[in-house]
Structures are given as structure tokens and as C-alpha cells.
Amino acid sequence: MDVSAHHPARPNAAPGFHLTRQGNTAIIALCDGSLPFPLDKLYLNTTPEHVRERLSAHRQELPAPGAFNAFLIVQHSHVILIDTGSGDLGGPALGQLAGNLQAAGYHPDQVDDIILTHLHSDHFGGLIRNGDMAFANARVHIPKRDADFFLDPAQMAKAPAPMKPHFKNAMACITPYADVGRVTLFNDNEAPLPGIARSALLPGHSPGHSGIIIKTGASDVFCWGDIMHGDVLQFEDPDIAICFDVDARVAISSRKQALDLAAQKNCLVAGSHIAFPGLGHVSRHQHENAYCWHPVAFENSPE
Numbered sequence: 001m002d003v004s005a006h007h008p009a010r011p012n013a014a015p016g017f018h019l020t021r022q023g024n025t026a027i028i029a030l031c032d033g034s035l036p037f038p039l040d041k042l043y044l045n046t047t048p049e050h051v052r053e054r055l056s057a058h059r060q061e062l063p064a065p066g067a068f069n070a071f072l073i074v075q076h077s078h079v080i081l082i083d084t085g086s087g088d089l090g091g092p093a094l095g096q097l098a099g100n101l102q103a104a105g106y107h108p109d110q111v112d113d114i115i116l117t118h119l120h121s122d123h124f125g126g127l128i129r130n131g132d133m134a135f136a137n138a139r140v141h142i143p144k145r146d147a148d149f150f151l152d153p154a155q156m157a158k159a160p161a162p163m164k165p166h167f168k169n170a171m172a173c174i175t176p177y178a179d180v181g182r183v184t185l186f187n188d189n190e191a192p193l194p195g196i197a198r199s200a201l202l203p204g205h206s207p208g209h210s211g212i213i214i215k216t217g218a219s220d221v222f223c224w225g226d227i228m229h230g231d232v233l234q235f236e237d238p239d240i241a242i243c244f245d246v247d248a249r250v251a252i253s254s255r256k257q258a259l260d261l262a263a264q265k266n267c268l269v270a271g272s273h274i275a276f277p278g279l280g281h282v283s284r285h286q287h288e289n290a291y292c293w294h295p296v297a298f299e300n301s302p303e
């Protein structure tokens with residue numbers, strides 16, 4: 001069979017949602033798309049040779065496939081979206097969240113609350129569709145430190161050129177919700193949704209980057225945002241940072257804190273840039289200052 005002739009104009013995989021249950025909670029990973037990550041050029045505190053060697057040991061090539069995931073949390077009839085994907089801001093490979101949300105059986109109007117881990121475009125761009133609110137009934141919860149930073153024109157003026165779009169886009173995507181009184185800021189480690197979702201300030205990737213911890217009646221679900229890019233190097237060596245970090249030194253310390261928390265509490269981790277569905281557990285490596293990632297198994301069975 002000529003494999004190259006097989007569905008040449010179609011995506012190479014589907015579907016883009018994955019449901020897992022924990023206690024009283026359904027966690028639905030939503031794929032927003034993927035992009036090649038040239039990790040040998042993006043990682044800091046390492047060498048391109050080391051990156052290539054470790055990925056090769058895990059049978060991965062460069063550029064590595066870079067996942068973009070968001071997570072729908074459903075408790076009884078309460079529907080919460082953790083991050084929104086890129087919407088129209090990330091090019092044609094991204095912005096698939098809206099379609100995958102519908103494929104998972106949810107309409108955007110059903111989303112009650114959106115909690116953003118941080119204000120980077122690949123996490124908030126999906127707030128807007130054709131210039132209007134994509135989630136007509138949702139309240140948007142934002143870490144106050146990130147709002148103070150990214151929604152401040154004075155900070156935008158000072159930012160390096162590659163960072164400026166995050167500021168401009170954040171203002172454009174959040175303003176329609178703010179105009180109708182649907183934006184709430186949460187302080188460091190505050191609970192955006194008391195009794196359901198609390199936050200853990202894990203700064204460095206952005207000033208207010210926060211993990212969102214969901215109470216389920218069983219182990220917690222830990223939506224840790226951008227603590228990891230990829231699923232090999234930064235687990236093996238949490239001191240490896242990524243060039244997107246606003247403050248790499250602080251991001252490294254947050255990564256270690258998040259890994260310790262996930263390993264000790266045996267949380268179900270939900271990671272934005274870990275191979276889809278980005279859900280799994282963390283354990284501490286026996287001999288080194290390293291951690292192991294244990295992805296959930298893919299399941300496809302009738303509910």
C-alpha cells in the first residue's frame with residue numbers, strides 16, 4: 001500500500017479529547033493542536049548535544065512534537081475550563097480546542113468558569129471567536145500578578161519585542177469579558193472557586209503563573225500549566241529551563257516545587273505541553289534528583 005497516498009489532505013490523528021474520572025470529577029483533556037518544538041534550541045542550562053542524546057534514548061527526534069492541551073473539569077453540572085488554547089492567535093496548526101470541546105459533547109455556552117494558569121497567548125487566545133466572547137456565559141479567573149503585568153501598557157512598552165504580542169493579545173481577548181463584568185482576579189495561592197479549585201503560585205514562566213488544584217473527593221487533579229515543555233528532559237533534570245520563561249531561575253524552583261507536590265500527593269497531573277492527553281502521575285527517581293512521568297493509558301470505552 002502506498003502510505004503517502006493515504007488521506008493526504010487530512011489530519012493524521014483523531015479524536016482530540018480524552019475523558020478520565022477521579023472521585024466526583026470528570027477531567028476531559030482537549031487538544032488544541034501541536035507544533036514542532038526545536039527543544040535543542042529552546043532549552044536553557046543544557047547543551048544541544050545533551051538534548052539530542054536524551055531524546056534519542058527515549059526514541060524521540062528533533063524537532064519534538066509539542067503538544068498544546070487544555071482541560072475541561074466537570075463536577076456535577078459545574079463546567080470549568082482550565083485555559084482555552086490559542087484560538088486564532090497560533091496559526092493553522094492550533095486553535096482546535098473549540099471543535100474538540102464540541103466533539104467531547106459540550107457547547108461553549110455550557111462553560112461556567114474559565115481559569116487561566118497564566119496570560120500567554122496559547123492559553124487565552126481561545127477566549128475570543130471572531131472578535132467576540134467565545135464562551136458567552138463564562139466568568140474568567142486570572143492570576144492577579146499576570147493581569148497586573150500583561151494588562152499594563154507601561155509593562156508592554158518595556159517588554160522585549162517577541163513578548164509584546166502576549167500583552168496586546170491579552171488586552172484584546174480579556175477586554176470583552178471585563179466590559180460585561182465577567183473577569184475576576186485571584187491573588188497568590190487564593191482559591192478561584194472556593195471548595196472546588198484553589199491555586200498554587202508557581203512563578204517564573206510568567207510573574208503570576210499558577211497551578212490550579214481541583215478537589216475531587218479522591219486525589220487532587222493538579223493542572224500545572226507550563227511547568228514542563230516536553231516529557232523527557234525537564235523530568236530528568238528540573239534545572240533545565242526554557243527560553244519562554246520570564247525568569248528562568250524562579251521557574252526552575254517552581255518546577256521542583258510542583259514536581260515534589262505531584263509526587264508526594266500522588267495527584268493526577270494535567271500538563272499543557274506534555275504529549276496528549278497530558279495526563280499522568282509523577283514519581284521521584286530512586287537515585288538521582290530526577291522524576292519520572294507516568295502517562296495515563298489511552299482508553300476508549302462506552303460510558
Ligand SMILES: [Zn+2]
Pocket residue numbers: 120122123226272273
Ligand atoms: Zn504554554
